[in-house]
Amino acid sequence: FTPPSTPTPPTTTTTNTRTDTLLLLHSSQSGHEKRTHRPSIAPLSPHTGATSSSGPIGSSSGVTTVHPFPPNPRLPATKYSEQILHDEIHRLRHTLNERNDDVDTLVYEVVRLREWNQRAKIANEARSNDLTLLRKEAERLKHEFETRNRQNEDKVRWLTERLEEERRQCVEELEKRERLLREKDEMMARLQQRQVNEEDGVTRTMTDMEVRWKNDMGSPSPEKIGSGGRVPHRQYRETMSYDENKQVARVGGAPIMYRPPKQSGMASEGRAGFVERVQKRAVDSTTVLTDTPTMETYAQSSEIHAPWETAGESTMDSIVDQYMVESQQSKSTISTSDLPMDTPARQSLPSTFRLTPIPGKGLGIITTQSIPAGQVLGEYKGEVIDASTKDRRYLSSQSHEQTPQDWEWRQSRLDRGQGVTGTYLYGVTQPNEESVYVDAEDEYNSLWTRFINHASPPGDNVDPKSSCETWNGEPRVWFVSNRDIDAGEEICFDYGDDYWLPDDNVV
Numbered sequence: 001f002t003p004p005s006t007p008t009p010p011t012t013t014t015t016n017t018r019t020d021t022l023l024l025l026h027s028s029q030s031g032h033e034k035r036t037h038r039p040s041i042a043p044l045s046p047h048t049g050a051t052s053s054s055g056p057i058g059s060s061s062g063v064t065t066v067h068p069f070p071p072n073p074r075l076p077a078t079k080y081s082e083q084i085l086h087d088e089i090h091r092l093r094h095t096l097n098e099r100n101d102d103v104d105t106l107v108y109e110v111v112r113l114r115e116w117n118q119r120a121k122i123a124n125e126a127r128s129n130d131l132t133l134l135r136k137e138a139e140r141l142k143h144e145f146e147t148r149n150r151q152n153e154d155k156v157r158w159l160t161e162r163l164e165e166e167r168r169q170c171v172e173e174l175e176k177r178e179r180l181l182r183e184k185d186e187m188m189a190r191l192q193q194r195q196v197n198e199e200d201g202v203t204r205t206m207t208d209m210e211v212r213w214k215n216d217m218g219s220p221s222p223e224k225i226g227s228g229g230r231v232p233h234r235q236y237r238e239t240m241s242y243d244e245n246k247q248v249a250r251v252g253g254a255p256i257m258y259r260p261p262k263q264s265g266m267a268s269e270g271r272a273g274f275v276e277r278v279q280k281r282a283v284d285s286t287t288v289l290t291d292t293p294t295m296e297t298y299a300q301s302s303e304i305h306a307p308w309e310t311a312g313e314s315t316m317d318s319i320v321d322q323y324m325v326e327s328q329q330s331k332s333t334i335s336t337s338d339l340p341m342d343t344p345a346r347q348s349l350p351s352t353f354r355l356t357p358i359p360g361k362g363l364g365i366i367t368t369q370s371i372p373a374g375q376v377l378g379e380y381k382g383e384v385i386d387a388s389t390k391d392r393r394y395l396s397s398q399s400h401e402q403t404p405q406d407w408e409w410r411q412s413r414l415d416r417g418q419g420v421t422g423t424y425l426y427g428v429t430q431p432n433e434e435s436v437y438v439d440a441e442d443e444y445n446s447l448w449t450r451f452i453n454h455a456s457p458p459g460d461n462v463d464p465k466s467s468c469e470t471w472n473g474e475p476r477v478w479f480v481s482n483r484d485i486d487a488g489e490e491i492c493f494d495y496g497d498d499y500w501l502p503d504d505n506v507v
C-alpha cells in the first residue's frame, strides 16, 4: 500500500497570480469568514465509526499517524489491519476535507475574479465612455480654438489696419499742425512788424524799408522834419470821354477838369495837350479809379486772420475769393486800389489802425487808439522819380518820349493789378530846387500811409513833413499828428488846393 501523496496546493504561477489578486480581494471581503461557513467533513472514529470532534489524524500537512512496525504483537493481525484501515480512512477524510477547502477557496476566488472582472468591465466601459466624451470635448475645444484663432487673426488684421490708418491720420495731422505752426510763425513775424514804435509813441509798422531807413538815417523826430513838402499831385485820371465845352473829362460819371499848372512846379502838359490826351485816350485802358468802392466786406478782409484762429475759413485767399465774387455780382467798376491783396502796403498797416472803406473817398485809415499831438505816425514811401519820369509815365502828351522801360513799367503795374492814375504822387523840392516825387501808387512799393485821405483844415489831423535829408538821394516824407486824435477818427491831411479839380466830389 502506498500512501497517497500529499495533495499539491494550487501553487502554479497562474495560481500564484490569482492568489496575489485574491489577496487584494481579501482585503475587501474576508475569505476567512467564508471558510467558517464551509461544511467540514468530520473524520470517523477508528473504533466506533463516529465522527471525531478532534482534529485530523493524518494530514498532508505532515501530521501523519505513525504505525509501529512490526504491529503491536499483542493485537491479532485482523485487528491490526482494521486499525490501519481506520487510520487510512481517517487520513483520506482529512485529505478530502483539505481538498474541499482548496476547492472552496478556488470557487471563492473564481467568484471573486468574476466580480472583479465584472467591475473592471464596468469601469472599462465607464472609462471608454469617458474617453469618448473626452475625445468629443477635445474635438470641440480644438474646433473652438481654431474658430477663435481665426477670429483673432481677423481681429488682429482689422486692428493693424486701423492702427495703420490712425498712424497715417496722425502723420497728416502732425504735418498739418506743423504747416499751421509755420504759418503762425510767419503771421507772428508779420504782426511783430506791426509792433508799437515806442520811440515815436505811436504804434506803427517797422517794415524792412523803414528799418533800412532807420538804420541808415536814425529815427525821424519832429524837430528834424521840415515843412517843405507838398501834397500828392494828381496828374491825370484815365478818361473815357471829354466834354469840350466844359473842358471836363468823365470817368464812370466822375468829372475831371483840366487845371492849368500853378507855380508849385507841378508837371503840366498845358490845355492843348490835355485835350489831345483825352480825345486820343485809348479805350483799352484797364485801370479806372472809382471813388465809390462797393466792397462792404473789405473792412474785415483787410485784417489778416491767422488760420488757427479762424479754422482756416477767413484766410486771405478766401477773403479775396469772396470779395472778387461780390465785386463781380455788384457789376461795379473796381478800383485796383480796392483789391484786397495782401500787398506790402496793406501788410504794413499797424495793428492800431484799420484800413476801411470811407464813403466817397475810397479806402481810408481809421485809428483805433487815441494819438497825442506831435507824434510821427508813419512815413510816406514809394518809388522816387524825377519830374521827367513822372511826366513820361503819367502824361500822354509826353508819350512820344516814352521809352520801352516806361511801357514795361506800365505793363508791370497793370499785370499786378496796380493803378496808373498818378494820384499818389507827393512832390518834394530838393535843395537844388529840383523836384522829386514819391510815387506810392504801387502797393508793392509803398506803405499804409498811401491810403491817408484828404481833409481840409480843421478836419485834418496830420501834417506831411518832408526832410531835405535824403537816403540814397531820396527824400523822406512823414506824417505827424497836428492835434490830439481820438480813437475812431479817420487820419487825414490837407492835400491842398492844387490837388483837386473843380468838379471833384471832395468829401
Ligand SMILES: C[S@@+](CC[C@H](N)C(=O)[O-])C[C@H]1O[C@@H](n2cnc3c(N)ncnc32)[C@H](O)[C@@H]1O
Residues within 6 Å of the ligand: 232, 234, 291, 337, 338, 360, 361, 362, 363, 364, 423, 424, 450, 451, 452, 453, 454, 455, 505, 506, 507
Ligand atoms: C492818396 S489817395 C488816398 C487813398 C485812396 N482813398 C485809396 O482808396 O487808395 C488819394 C485819392 O483818394 C480819394 N480821396 C482822398 N480824400 C478824398 C476826399 N476827401 N474826398 C474824395 N475823395 C478823396 C481821391 O480819389 C484821391 O485821388
